[in-house]
Amino acid sequence: MTVGETAGGEFDASGVATEIRAAFDAYEAALVGNDVAALIGFFWDDARATRLMTEGGLYGIEAIAAFRKNRPTEDLARELTRVDIVPLGADVGVATAEYRRTGSGRRGAQSQVWVRRPEGWRIASAHVSLGG
Numbered sequence: 001m002t003v004g005e006t007a008g009g010e011f012d013a014s015g016v017a018t019e020i021r022a023a024f025d026a027y028e029a030a031l032v033g034n035d036v037a038a039l040i041g042f043f044w045d046d047a048r049a050t051r052l053m054t055e056g057g058l059y060g061i062e063a064i065a066a067f068r069k070n071r072p073t074e075d076l077a078r079e080l081t082r083v084d085i086v087p088l089g090a091d092v093g094v095a096t097a098e099y100r101r102t103g104s105g106r107r108g109a110q111s112q113v114w115v116r117r118p119e120g121w122r123i124a125s126a127h128v129s130l131g132g
Contacts, residue, residue, distance in 0.1 A: 011090035020085050020093045020114045023121035027112075032076050040065045044115060044122040052127040075103040091116035107131050 023042070030038035040061070043049050047060040051067070058064045078099045087093040095112045108130040115124045 011087070013087045016087035016090060016093055017085045019116075020087065020095055020121060021083075023114060024083065024085065024095045024097075024112070027123070028080070032078060034073050034076055036068050039068050042123055043126075044117065044124045046124075049123070050125045052125075054129055075101050075106075077102045078108075101130075 027039070027042045029035075030042065043051070043061055043064050045061050047062075049059075049061050049064060051058040051064050058067050078101045080097055080099050082096075082098040084096045085093060086096075092113070092115050095114060096110070098107070098109045100107050108128065110126060110128045112123045112127075113125040114121050
């Protein structure tokens with residue numbers, strides 16, 4: 001039996017969704033506040049972590065950390081226009097979001113696979129698309 005599972009193998013989907021949403025919201029605050037250390041810390045500390053974007057992919061926590069340390073810091077404020085959390089099990093779920101950057105008006109979307117690790121919920125894989 002894993003964390004969040006019942007003896008019958010079922011899991012508390014509502015509870016998992018609430019936990020992932022809290023982690024998602026904390027990540028969002030770090031993102032718009034450009035808290036680089038926190039942003040890196042939200043990702044799974046593993047060579048298999050991924051972050052895909054329009055410009056290409058980042059593979060492994062080292063590549064993700066390097067990107068975070070060097071990304072532009074303007075036009076970070078944004079309005080989330082939709083957020084969906086889909087629990088897939090007691091220890092894994094997907095968060096998807098659509099947003100509009102408040103400065104430029106550019107629209108984007110993201111998806112994140114969240115996994116429960118001993119240190120808490122972490123992003124194992126993310127995809128970010130930002131339009132014009």
